[in-house]
Ligand SMILES: CC(=O)N[C@@H](Cc1ccc2ccccc2c1)C(=O)O
């Protein structure tokens with residue numbers, strides 16, 4: 001396949017409600033999309049970097065810049081190109097995994113569309129639909145939180161994840177347990193907001209039967225998570241710390257986590273995400289699909305990934321209307337707590353032209 005050019009496209013998607021985490025509040029998703037044009041087909045990629053470098057070091061303007069100046073031009077040298085070659089071709093450029101993942105995703109989508117092959121088949125999916133959890137932000141009051149959780153349970157979500165931070169942790173978890181009972185699948189995500197000094201405080205979450213506590217400590221504090229794991233009864237799941245299959249193996253062997261949240265953008269692509277899944281499965285570590293408030297494009301790919309055998313916990317693959325009133329693709333709608341795995345070639349979805357145009361704030365054509 002010959003890559004003839006890549007379009008960078010910025011879209012601005014208002015959220016249905018502010019989404020608050022330990023690192024900030026978002027009311028709008030500022031997304032960088034990629035459209036890879038080849039001699040055989042076109043493909044779409046989505047960069048999951050946030051507007052600001054608050055979840056990780058990457059941010060949207062930086063991703064657009066590194067793609068424009070380094071990553072896309074680096075692919076020009078390749079007469080023939082397939083998706084497996086993209087990340088190795090970019091290896092000399094350090095980091096920028098979310099930017100690299102978006103470029104690989106666009107080339108992979110084009111390649112699979114040309115071959116008439118669904119992404120789910122390519123990755124090794126074994127399910128036709130996946131159970132969906134939902135991520136609930138930090139709220140202004142416990143009452144507001146309980147109303148939000150009630151709505152999501154009514155909608156059919158099979159698992160509730162609460163964002164926590166110091167000052168908003170034990171009380172909201174206790175309130176959800178008291179209101180909705182012990183059978184609701186419940187977990188928490190701290191987005192690195194605690195330190196090892198908070199270990200005794202975090203142990204106060206143990207009586208609530210949580211599935212896991214996600215990324216309590218700094219993303220670089222792997223040994224700290226291993227020490228915390230020896231203190232807490234609640235299983236530790238890592239998100240920000242897991243940046244590749246190798247880092248997953250290291251974290252598992254160091255006892256830093258017993259569950260892994262897989263996000264293709266964070267680990268450098270869907271092909272690496274499959275390798276993370278395989279490494280975790282080899283160690284008997286369950287995984288689930290994390291979310292970065294993707295549009296329907298990234299959502300389609302994450303649902304395909306979530307259908308692999310090792311994804312035994314419900315992911316943050318929520319329906320489109322969890323975040324957006326109008327998606328840029330046909331919406332993903334929750335059915336009996338599940339989302340269907342796309343079966344059409346490539347991602348299986350593509351942008352609706354009018355919806356895409358309505359939220360596009362800029363395009364940049366990069367010819368090769
Ligand atoms: C669904 C979920 O909790 N996602 C991330 C955090 C996160 C939070 C806020 C975000 C705002 C804009 C874009 C991406 C974002 C990702 C997580 O698991 O840690």
Ligand SMILES: [Mg+2]
Nearest residue numbers: 189214215239
């Ligand atoms: Mg997380």
